[in-house]
Amino acid sequence: MTPDRDTILARVKDALAPLPRRAPLPDWESELVVMRQARGVVDPWTLFAERLRGVNGTPLTAVAELVALLDRGGWRRGYCDPQLWPRLAPAFPAGFAVETAFDRARVDDFSFGITRATAAIAETGTLVLTDTGTTSRLAALAPWVHVAVLTRADIFIDVPQAVAALPKDPNVIWVTGPSKTADVEGILIEGVHGPGVQVALLAD
Amino acid sequence: MPFQPIDQFATNLRPDTRAAVYDGSKAGHEKRTRLLFDHLPDANRLRGLAGEIKQHVVENLDTYLPQVEAALAANGVKVHWAADATAANEAVLSILRARGATRIVKAKTMVSEETELAPFLEQRGIECLETDLGEFIVQIAHDHPSHIVKPIIHKNRREIATLFEQNGLGAYNDDPETITRRARAFLRAKYLAADVGLTGANFLSAESGRLVLVTNEGNSRFCLAATKCHIAMVGIEKLLPRDRDLGLFLNLLARSATAQQLTVYTEFIAGPRSAGQPDGPEEMHVILVDNGRTTVLASECREILRCIRCGACLNVCPVYRQASGHAYRSVYPGPVGAVLSPLLAGERFPELADLPKASSLCGACNEVCPVNIPIPDLLLRLRARGKAEGAPLATAGTPPMGAWALLASQPTAWKAALLGGRLINHLPTKLLPIPALRAWEAKRELPEWRGGAFRSWLKGRARPPGAPRQGGGGPSGPALPNS
Numbered sequence: 001m002t003p004d005r006d007t008i009l010a011r012v013k014d015a016l017a018p019l020p021r022r023a024p025l026p027d028w029e030s031e032l033v034v035m036r037q038a039r040g041v042v043d044p045w046t047l048f049a050e051r052l053r054g055v056n057g058t059p060l061t062a063v064a065e066l067v068a069l070l071d072r073g074g075w076r077r078g079y080c081d082p083q084l085w086p087r088l089a090p091a092f093p094a095g096f097a098v099e100t101a102f103d104r105a106r107v108d109d110f111s112f113g114i115t116r117a118t119a120a121i122a123e124t125g126t127l128v129l130t131d132t133g134t135t136s137r138l139a140a141l142a143p144w145v146h147v148a149v150l151t152r153a154d155i156f157i158d159v160p161q162a163v164a165a166l167p168k169d170p171n172v173i174w175v176t177g178p179s180k181t182a183d184v185e186g187i188l189i190e191g192v193h194g195p196g197v198q199v200a201l202l203a204d
Numbered sequence: 205m206p207f208q209p210i211d212q213f214a215t216n217l218r219p220d221t222r223a224a225v226y227d228g229s230k231a232g233h234e235k236r237t238r239l240l241f242d243h244l245p246d247a248n249r250l251r252g253l254a255g256e257i258k259q260h261v262v263e264n265l266d267t268y269l270p271q272v273e274a275a276l277a278a279n280g281v282k283v284h285w286a287a288d289a290t291a292a293n294e295a296v297l298s299i300l301r302a303r304g305a306t307r308i309v310k311a312k313t314m315v316s317e318e319t320e321l322a323p324f325l326e327q328r329g330i331e332c333l334e335t336d337l338g339e340f341i342v343q344i345a346h347d348h349p350s351h352i353v354k355p356i357i358h359k360n361r362r363e364i365a366t367l368f369e370q371n372g373l374g375a376y377n378d379d380p381e382t383i384t385r386r387a388r389a390f391l392r393a394k395y396l397a398a399d400v401g402l403t404g405a406n407f408l409s410a411e412s413g414r415l416v417l418v419t420n421e422g423n424s425r426f427c428l429a430a431t432k433c434h435i436a437m438v439g440i441e442k443l444l445p446r447d448r449d450l451g452l453f454l455n456l457l458a459r460s461a462t463a464q465q466l467t468v469y470t471e472f473i474a475g476p477r478s479a480g481q482p483d484g485p486e487e488m489h490v491i492l493v494d495n496g497r498t499t500v501l502a503s504e505c506r507e508i509l510r511c512i513r514c515g516a517c518l519n520v521c522p523v524y525r526q527a528s529g530h531a532y533r534s535v536y537p538g539p540v541g542a543v544l545s546p547l548l549a550g551e552r553f554p555e556l557a558d559l560p561k562a563s564s565l566c567g568a569c570n571e572v573c574p575v576n577i578p579i580p581d582l583l584l585r586l587r588a589r590g591k592a593e594g595a596p597l598a599t600a601g602t603p604p605m606g607a608w609a610l611l612a613s614q615p616t617a618w619k620a621a622l623l624g625g626r627l628i629n630h631l632p633t634k635l636l637p638i639p640a641l642r643a644w645e646a647k648r649e650l651p652e653w654r655g656g657a658f659r660s661w662l663k664g665r666a667r668p669p670g671a672p673r674q675g676g677g678g679p680s681g682p683a684l685p686n687s
Contacts, residue, residue: 002284002285004284004285004286004287004291004494005285007285007287007494008269008285008287008440008492008494008498009266009269009270011287011494011498011499011501011502012265012266012269012440012498012501013266014498014502015498015499015501015502015506016263016264016265016266016501019263022260022263022264023256023259023260023262023263023264024256024260025256025257025260025445026253026256026257026260028253028452030448030451032244032245032246032249032250032253032452033244033250033451033452033455035243035244035465036242036243036244036245037243051465055464055465055468102482104396104430104483107392107396108392123465124465124466126466126470131477131478131481131484132478132480132481134481135482136481136482136483137425137428137429137477137481137483137484138429138430138482138483141422141425141426141429142392142426142429159451159454159455159466160448160451163447163448163450163451163454164448164451166414166447166472168474169474169478170279170280170473170474170475170476170477170478171428171471171472171473171474171477171478171481171484172471172472173425173469173470173471173472174466174469174470174471174472175468175469176464176465176466176467176468176469176470177468178468179420179421179422179468179469180420180421180468181337181338181384181420181421182354182420182462183336183337183338183341183354183355183356184337184356184361184364184380184383184384185224185228185360185361185380186227186228186231186232186354186357187380189380189381189384191384191385191388192337192384192387192388192420192421192422192423193335193388193391193392193395193421193422193423193425193426194421194422194425194426194468194469195422
């Protein structure tokens with residue numbers, strides 16, 4: 001293809017030629033990387049909610065709680081996945097302006113974005129968003145508040161399970177709490193480029 | 205005695221920089237250790253396993269590189285190869301030109317630091333903006349990162365506030381939250397206006413061609429949500445054999461790098477965006493970069509290619525904590541840098557030949573390494589190489605050992621020196637006959653000289669019946685004399 005390809009592969013071959021034997025590929029038990037707290041879990045949501053709180057995320061179990069949270073924060077303009085909106089809309093009182101198309105020309109008009117999470121990981125408090133399941137990458141990232149809607153059945157207990165079930169999707173992103181940095185003097189600041197508030201809403 | 209350059213840097217370091225680096229790296233290390241061992245039942249076994257997996261990859265790159273190339277192509281990714289820094293930068297440039305692109309937003313990638321991509325593109329009229337907060341600050345300061353994970357560990361908030369003011373990012377304000385909000389607002393507009401998002405890769409699965417990126421700020425995600433073209437520069441050693449190995453490596457990476465269970469955003473990318481998705485790249489390129497890695501592969505130090513760039517060895521290193529990252533004069537500081545940088549330097553190895561010597565060989569770097577790289581062993585091999593090649597920096601700052609060799613090989617001279625050594629107990633510091641000892645004792649108390657005590661003990665010890673002559677004391681042997 002390119003000369004650089006041939007050059008690199010030839011260099012690799014030459015470098016490896018003197019090795020009398022190559023290091024074998026070890027196998028390993030998934031159990032080894034599962035954290036202690038995730039063993040023998042009965043209710044994945046309880047562990048998920050606890051771990052999500054541990055990374056300053058917000059687990060909610062009722063749409064009314066979500067409305068109250070948005071209202072308290074003064075976040076009244078936002079985006080919602082058009083398929084989710086009919087179910088959520090009745091709980092939103094007048095005074096909220098919710099659009100079902102995300103306009104990238106005015107990203108800062110949206111103070112919250114509600115999209116679907118395809119799955120979650122309990123031991124880490126992680127939400128799993130996919131390209132085919134999340135209506136807009138930007139709507140789940142640019143607003144100050146991101147709300148991921150998930151169902152109980154979609155919660156994996158641990159990371160190895162979630163890796164084994166990585167869907168055939170060109171883009172899968174695991175989100176573990178709000179966007180954050182500690183670049184300035186090691187001080188934790190949330191909401192750097194992504195959401196400062198990360199909500200998981202259980203909607204069975 | 206001439207200083208080695210790294211010592212010179214450490215000596216001239218500003219006290220507040222030293223304090224910032226020391227505190228930041230120490231805190232990171234302590235948190236990492238707690239998390240790793242509290243969460244996981246056998247963290248050390250994981251480090252060993254991860255090391256074996258990466259060593260296997262490194263020693264089988266001839267198989268894995270063509271495999272990943274095919275997997276990437278099957279995902280609709282265009283694969284490019286770059287033998288050196290120039291080829292890598294040119295590859296980026298030609299992709300940009302083909303698209304008529306003039307604006308790049310860039311997430312943190314160490315490879316692009318190696319190739320000096322940003323200045324290369326800027327000289328050709330292309331805006332290339334760093335989006336990681338720390339890297340952005342480094343860029344507007346025309347500085348260099350001093351830590352792999354915490355690029356501005358050497359800067360304090362007052363310096364940053366001044367920089368922001370000078371760059372038109374608002375009046376002086378050194379509140380970290382204000383600094384972050386200003387960067388958020390400024391960079392947001394840049395993402396949305398950019399043509400191309402450029403990233404590195406933390407891992408690349410040979411099995412599926414999945415490219416894995418982790419960030420806490422969400423900047424790489426924003427690059428891949430706002431732009432229409434994704435370019436990833438990936439070192440050829442970044443491969444993992446199987447997707448399932450990600451479960452092991454992601455667990456180790458976040459804990460080792462930033463003492464988190466998982467980094468906030470862990471993105472698995474297997475090609476351009478899906479058909480129904482309005483945001484993100486419609487075109488994806490992966491540039492597989494050698495830039496010295498095959499030279500490392502051919503060397504006696506190929507274990508260093510296991511490195512996953514977590515920075516744990518920097519945080520734990522007593523030398524890094526005192527010297528800070530810039531003392532290493534290269535892209536990779538700390539213990540990993542002391543091995544990798546001289547090797548990647550190729551013909552410029554002699555310029556960095558002092559780095560392998562900047563270590564007490566305490567072994568802490570090996571102990572924390574998530575891929576169990578035997579860094580102290582590699583440092584010794586590089587010291588030997590420096591000496592063999594006669595690199596002047598390989599001996600700078602090292603006291604001449606000729607006199608020592610003479611003493612240690614002549615029993616009579618040795619005995620005389622032991623007796624003579626007793627005089628030191630009675631000499632004031634400034635009259636000590638050896639300059640190195642004088643310098644040492646200026647800051648510390650020299651212990652009392654007891655030269656010869658071991659020899660007389662050895663001579664006088666009672667040997668248990670039947671014990672071989674050369675045997676040591678063993679459990680039933682005599683105790684050492686009380687001091």
